[in-house]
Amino acid sequence: MDSEALRKYSALHPRPAGLTLQYGTAGFRCRAEQLDHVVFRMGLLAILRSKAVTATIGIMVTASHNPEEDNGVKLIDPLGEMLHPSWEEYATQLANAEEQELQNVLTEICQKAAVNLHKDASVFIGRDTRPSSKKLSQSVIDGVQVLGGQYHDYGLVTTPQLHYMVCCQNTQGQYGKATLEGYYEKLSKAFMELIKQSHCSGESQRHLKIDCANGIGALKLSEMKPYFPQEVQIHIYNDGTKEKLNHLCGADFVKVHQKPPGGLDMKPNERCCSFDGDADRIVYYYKDTAGHFHLIDGDKIATLISIFLKELLAKVKQNFKMAVVQTAYANGNSTRYLQETMKVPVHCVKTGVKHLHHKAQEFDVGVYFEANGHGTVLFSKAAETKIRQMVKEEKDDEKREAAKMLENMIDLINQTVGDAISDMLVIEAILALKGLAVQQWDALYADLPNRLLKVQVADRRVIDTTDAERRALTPPGLQDKIDALVKKYKLSRAFVRPSGTEDVVRIYAEADTQENADALAHEVSLAVFHLAGGKGAPPQP
Numbered sequence: 241m242d243s244e245a246l247r248k249y250s251a252l253h254p255r256p257a258g259l260t261l262q263y264g265t266a267g268f269r270c271r272a273e274q275l276d277h278v279v280f281r282m283g284l285l286a287i288l289r290s291k292a293v294t295a296t297i298g299i300m301v302t303a304s305h306n307p308e309e310d311n312g313v314k315l316i317d318p319l320g321e322m323l324h325p326s327w328e329e330y331a332t333q334l335a336n337a338e339e340q341e342l343q344n345v346l347t348e349i350c351q352k353a354a355v356n357l358h359k360d361a362s363v364f365i366g367r368d369t370r371p372s373s374k375k376l377s378q379s380v381i382d383g384v385q386v387l388g389g390q391y392h393d394y395g396l397v398t399t400p401q402l403h404y405m406v407c408c409q410n411t412q413g414q415y416g417k418a419t420l421e422g423y424y425e426k427l428s429k430a431f432m433e434l435i436k437q438s439h440c441s442g443e444s445q446r447h448l449k450i451d452c453a454n455g456i457g458a459l460k461l462s463e464m465k466p467y468f469p470q471e472v473q474i475h476i477y478n479d480g481t482k483e484k485l486n487h488l489c490g491a492d493f494v495k496v497h498q499k500p501p502g503g504l505d506m507k508p509n510e511r512c513c514s515f516d517g518d519a520d521r522i523v524y525y526y527k528d529t530a531g532h533f534h535l536i537d538g539d540k541i542a543t544l545i546s547i548f549l550k551e552l553l554a555k556v557k558q559n560f561k562m563a564v565v566q567t568a569y570a571n572g573n574s575t576r577y578l579q580e581t582m583k584v585p586v587h588c589v590k591t592g593v594k595h596l597h598h599k600a601q602e603f604d605v606g607v608y609f610e611a612n613g614h615g616t617v618l619f620s621k622a623a624e625t626k627i628r629q630m631v632k633e634e635k636d637d638e639k640r641e642a643a644k645m646l647e648n649m650i651d652l653i654n655q656t657v658g659d660a661i662s663d664m665l666v667i668e669a670i671l672a673l674k675g676l677a678v679q680q681w682d683a684l685y686a687d688l689p690n691r692l693l694k695v696q697v698a699d700r701r702v703i704d705t706t707d708a709e710r711r712a713l714t715p716p717g718l719q720d721k722i723d724a725l726v727k728k729y730k731l732s733r734a735f736v737r738p739s740g741t742e743d744v745v746r747i748y749a750e751a752d753t754q755e756n757a758d759a760l761a762h763e764v765s766l767a768v769f770h771l772a773g774g775k776g777a778p779p780q781p
Contacts, residue, residue, distance in 0.1 A: 241357060241387065243343055249386045250342055253280035253379055263331035264740055265322070265592045267314025269303045272372035278335045279313045279376045283363070283383020284346060285334055286315055289327060290361035290389065292353050293318055297361075298406040300399050301377045302368040305453070305492035305516040308485040311372045313380070316364075320407030320415075320656025322594050327353070361389040364409065364418075366402035368456045368518050369480055394420075398456050398519035400659030407656045420463065427662060428467035430651035434669040435471065437645065446672060447473045449512040450664070451501045453490030454480040457519035457660060464661065472668065477504040491516040491523045491613050491660075499533055500525065511671075511678045515660040521613040522660040524667070526678045534682050538609035539566070539574035541667060544681055545617060546584050546607050548670045549649070553605065555642035556630060560604035560623050567591045568710045568735050569611045572750055577685040588708040591737065593658070614658035617666075619650050645673075688731060690750035691761035695768045696775040697745055700738035703772055709737045721767045729756045734764045745772060 255277040261268050268278050282299055290297045298316030306312070315323040315331070323331070330349045337345040350357060363384050367373035377393065384391045394402060401423055408418035416426045452458035458479035468474065478489045478501060486493065489501035491514040500506055501514055506527050513524045524536035546564055553560050563585040564578055570588070578584045589595040593614060600606025604623035609615025619627075627650065630643035652669065654662040671681065697703075704714040712719045718736070726732050732751040739746055745768050749761035758781075765779040 241343065241346065245386050246343055246346075249280070249382050250277075250339060253277045253382065255337075255339060261332070261335050263323075263328045263335065265594060266304060267300075267312050267323075268331075268335060269306055269310060269312035271309060272303075272311035272370065272376070275311050275313065275372075275376060276379050280379040280383045281334045281337075281342075282313050282315060282331065283380040283385075284387055285327070285331055285349075285383075286363045286380075287361040287384055287387040287389040288330075288346070288349055288353070288355050289315065289317075289323075290363060291357060291359040292355045294359060296364055296406055296409045298364045298366070298402050299380050300366050300368075300402050300518075301373045301380065302399055302456075302518040303370070304399070304518045304520065305486055305490055308370055308487070311370055311376060313376070316403050316406045318406065318410040320403035321597065322657075325594075361387070363389055363391045364394060364402060364405050365391055366394045366397040366399070366405075368399075368485075369396060369459065370485060396456060396459060398460050398659070398661065400520050400654050400657050400662065401460065403656040404654055404659075420460075424464045424467045427652055427654075427665060428464070428469075430648045431665045431669055432469050434645065434648045434652065435469065435672050437641070438669075438672040438675075446471060446668060447475065447511070448664075448668065449475045449477060449504060449506070449510060451478045451489050451494070451504050451512070451514040452476055452480070452519075453493075453501075453515055453517050454478045454483050454485045454487065455490070455515070455517040455519065457515035460519065461661065477501075486517045490514055491521040494525060494535065495523050495537060495612055498535055500527070509677070509679060513664060513667075516613075519660040520658045522663050522667075523613040524678065524681075526682070528679070534679075536678070536682055537571075538611045538613045538615055539571050539687075540681065540684065541613065541663065542566070542607050542609035542615060543574055543578060543582075543684055544670055545666060546578060546582060547684075548674065549605055549607070549617070549646075550582065550584060552642045552646050552649075556627070556639050556646065558623075558626060558630075562605040563587055563600075563603045563607070565589060565596045565599045565606060565608040567596065567610060568708055568737075569748055571611065571687045571690065572731065572733060573685045573688045581685075588710070590709050592740070597657075609658075613660075613663075616655060616658050616663070617649070617653045618655050624650055688750040688752070689754040689757040690748065691754075691757045693747040693749075693761050693765050693779070694739070694744040695747065695765050695772075695779060697743055697768070698773040698775055700743045700745060703736060703738045703745055703768075705735075705737055710735045712736055715771050718767060718771045721771065722764055725760060725763045725767070729760050732756065732760055734760055736764065736768055743775075 295318035303312035596608040634640040730752040734749040
């Protein structure tokens with residue numbers, strides 16, 4: 241390690257006094273002007289991680305659905321998965337180290353993680369369209385170069401595209417070609433093969449309006465347009481040429497406010513969807529003839545995909561184990577529909593993509609989506625091998641056809657991470673193959689009315705939870721109070737959990753009517769305020 245170069249470059253990326261940051265599920269996120277030292281140091285860390293695992297590591301500069309003034313950075317592990325939890329701690333340590341301590345902290349990480357500094361290292365870098373992203377990705381490169389690592393800068397890409405590139409690189413091309421063309425070709429080929437099999441989809445041309453949150457999704461969808469078949473007409477809105485990123489648009493805005501984004505003109509029963517700022521989440525929606533807005537969130541996306549996969553799995557007649565993984569935020573009626581009507585096992589895990597992804601890996605086919613629209617499908621190596629073998633060797637026509645569809649689904653789905661472009665193509669293919677209109681999809685089940693609230697508290701750590709965050713262990717008496725309140729309403733449930741990033745407690749309640757869901761959420765928020773050290777004035781209904 242060249243300590244002179246490290247000192248020189250580190251001085252060019254000074255840490256603002258008194259700033260402490262924590263590496264979470266989304267990496268680091270804060271105001272862009274406070275991030276320079278962090279991204280430089282993540283360049284350093286990525287090189288150590290690369291040497292530790294002898295593989296290429298990804299670094300993405302993005303703050304996803306946050307306002308345009310923010311930015312962030314996250315590392316991507318060799319198979320396109322999220323950074324290993326033990327390295328999240330190293331990231332936090334490194335980001336918060338005093339200037340003069342930097343070399344010591346790096347040495348300590350090398351010792352703890354058994355990093356051989358003589359090994360080669362390589363890093364893939366990507367960024368979103370924020371005004372601050374180009375300069376910050378240059379700071380990443382500074383960090384990479386100080387430690388003598390190789391890098392490939394992909395420039396402007398969606399977050400899922402960078403995850404995909406890293407996985408392709410480290411599987412020696414088995415997962416695909418580590419180029420944007422490779423990504424577009426693999427997805428479009430699988431998509432075309434699938435819709436070729438839709439004999440009577442009703443519509444000869446399928447139109448879809450897409451709100452791209454004024455972000456990177458618009459650029460990449462435009463690049464991909466030439467790869468789409470004639471039958472699919474996509475119309476891009478909020479493409480970033482006029483308005484600010486994520487401002488009054490994008491998947492997060494639509495999900496939270498339960499209304500259409502600005503900049504998109506909706507006619508009755510038109511299929512529309514929204515990506516978030518870095519294109520790793522998607523939600524669908526439409527307006528009915530009476531002008532009412534209908535949101536189709538991650539729960540309903542998971543349900544549609546599960547129905548389709550379950551039918552195909554039944555046809556190939558292999559004993560593949562399939563399950564859906566949700567969090568406590570999943571709508572109660574989606575869970576009921578999957579378990580009772582579809583007879584698909586459902587597992588609930590703690591909030592956070594890494595928990596969902598980890599659980600989904602336990603099955604031959606694991607479908608996971610958060611209600612916010614982030615999700616994907618994972619296929620076990622054994623299931624994938626068997627399906628590809630059946631396509632080549634199966635004599636029975638029906639079984640072989642079903643296996644072929646499954647093979648195309650495997651190729652169309654980005655298994656590394658939730659991917660709005662890939663998920664959109666999966667959904668469009670399923671709707672075409674099943675001849676379903678958006679209203680019919682929406683009508684699979686009715687969402688239970690629900691309400692999300694948050695209460696400011698002095699210290700969020702007073703709340704400790706169990707049972708995938710569905711029950712509160714502390715403070716004493718809180719869970720008993722919630723149980724008593726839930727008993728007052730029909731089809732109701734409620735839970736509380738501490739925020740991962742700020743001193744607030746998040747509250748979720750659902751019940752048979754919106755009025756009851758609102759009342760239950762308010763009563764639970766009062767209980768939290770009084771029993772968990774609320775700040776300021778008590779919550780008002």
